[in-house]
Amino acid sequence: MSAVDRAAAAIGVPTGFYTLVKREVLRYVRRPKNTFLPPFITNVLYFSVFGVVLGSRVGEIIGVPYILFILPGLVVLGAVSNAFENASFSIFHGRWNEYLDETLTSPLSYTRMVWAYLLSSALRGVLVGTLIGVLGFFIIGGLYRPVPVERPLYLVAFLVVITLLFSSLGIVGGLVADDFDDLTMMNQFLLRPLVFFGAVFYSLGDLPPLLRDVSLLNPMVYMDNKVVVWCG
Numbered sequence: 001m002s003a004v005d006r007a008a009a010a011i012g013v014p015t016g017f018y019t020l021v022k023r024e025v026l027r028y029v030r031r032p033k034n035t036f037l038p039p040f041i042t043n044v045l046y047f048s049v050f051g052v053v054l055g056s057r058v059g060e061i062i063g064v065p066y067i068l069f070i071l072p073g074l075v076v077l078g079a080v081s082n083a084f085e086n087a088s089f090s091i092f093h094g095r096w097n098e099y100l101d102e103t104l105t106s107p108l109s110y111t112r113m114v115w116a117y118l119l120s121s122a123l124r125g126v127l128v129g130t131l132i133g134v135l136g137f138f139i140i141g142g143l144y145r146p147v148p149v150e151r152p153l154y155l156v157a158f159l160v161v162i163t164l165l166f167s168s169l170g171i172v173g174g175l176v177a178d179d180f181d182d183l184t185m186m187n188q189f190l191l192r193p194l195v196f197f198g199a200v201f202y203s204l205g206d207l208p209p210l211l212r213d214v215s216l217l218n219p220m221v222y223m224d225n226k227v228v229v230w231c232g
Helices: 003-010 015-029 037-058 066-096 100-104 110-143 152-176 180-196 209-215 219-230
Strands: none
Touching (some): 015 110, 037 066, 037 110, 066 219, 110 152
């Protein structure tokens, strides 16, 4: 029994719930090159192409270097996309290979099952978001200036909330998908529009009035703005 197992038993975490969470977490923790390497490389490219190359021409937005302006949006993007994709893939993979039936017939309430999938997916989102944030701190701190972070605990708590939200959407997506192509379509037609109309790469003030009003209906705008506030 590991130290984590003993700690879970000591505080009275239900065995079935803990086992399901552990299974889901180990599924991606044991494959770090598939879990953490893709977002790491993707965001190195984002920081290099958008932040450095494009940022050198854009200059500053709302008084900060462009690379610093896009950092909060990239953190939110990485966190919510990984939370959504993990939850949707985990549920659909269980349906596809028919081992989800074993989970459903176990002596575990549906509420605890849902929370197990939510927490494991949200944890992945928070880990990836933290990885992107640390990467951005090193790149921006080395090229420009140290990145200020105000109220870091609020920032972590906010990441937990938004990853739980998108994990919930991912569970719904995993339940309604008929094949793996449906999961790809959800990413293309749900996540990507939210991101590109979420003021991640531009300021809302640069949009025409109509597009600005439409963008204000996008929850990603407010998520991004919250992280901007807590990043100083």
